[in-house]
Every structure is written in structure tokens, then in C-alpha cells.
Amino acid sequence: MSPTPSGILRSTDTGIDLEITRAIAAPREDVWASLTESDRTALWYGPWERVFDNAIRVQLTFEEGTPWMDMHVEACEPPRRLAVTSDGWDLEAVLAEVGDGTTITFIQHFRDAEGLGDIGPGWEYYLDMLIASRDGLPLPNFDDYYPSQKEYYSSLLPR
16 A cells, blocks of 8 residues: 655745655654765665765765766754755755654745656655654665655645
8 A cells, every 4th residue: 555645735936845744753863863974875765975065965876877966055954954055956854852752844946837747646655665764674765755655745726
């Protein structure tokens, strides 16, 4: 059975934001480490290395060919907010304490949300990868997310 998509779109002054939220039963500082420590990002997204200043390279180990992607760290506000950009991708993660756990809200900022039907399922997959890697669970299979969630994400766009 395919996981249920949960992303929403919000209008902004500059375009549209895709937001996907997950609750994680762990302190915010520990979740922050899963987003910012290379050995921990390697478990669910890919390892990274600093190139210089705010420039990093991330290896996308769960993508075909395990390519490297150059990224720029736009904001790093431990343990609350991380924002990065790369080749037209404008991404942000916001962490909030909720009781004994943490809520992570992943945000992709779009000008026009072109390709949302293809992009949304990928972020659902990666956030579930984050949770599975933290909880010691089997990692999800991307085929359970795409193309089954494509229509949901495409339907979020204004017609």
C-alpha cells in the first residue's frame, strides 16, 4: 500500500511553498543532528562535505548514479532552521519542539511549482527515509511513492 501524501501548498509573495510535515519522537537537537551531520544525513539522503564558506556538496546516494550536488547554505540557525539552495531549488527545514518530540516542516519555495507532481512524492519519500533511518526501520521504497502520489501533488496546483 502506498503511503498517504500529506503536502500542502501555500501562496507567498514570491510564488508558492510546498510544505510537508512530520512528527519525530526525539528532542529537537537530535533531529537537528540528523539534518546537519554528514554521517547522519548519509543514512537517509546522502553525505555532504564542505567546499568553502557556505558552499557544500551533497552526494545523493539514493538517486540513480549517486550524483553529487552543489548547494549553498543560506541560513543555519541551530536547532531551528536550515535553508539551502541549489540550481533553482530553494529548500528549508524548520524544527519545532512539540511536547517531548519535534515537528519538522520541510518547505520548497517555488516561483510557479512546475513539476510539483514529480517533486512532491520525492520529498515524501525522503522525509519517510529520515524517520525510518532514525527509528532503525527498513527504508521505504521510492516505487511506493511515485507515480502513485503524482496525481495528488498535481491536483494541488491551481487550474
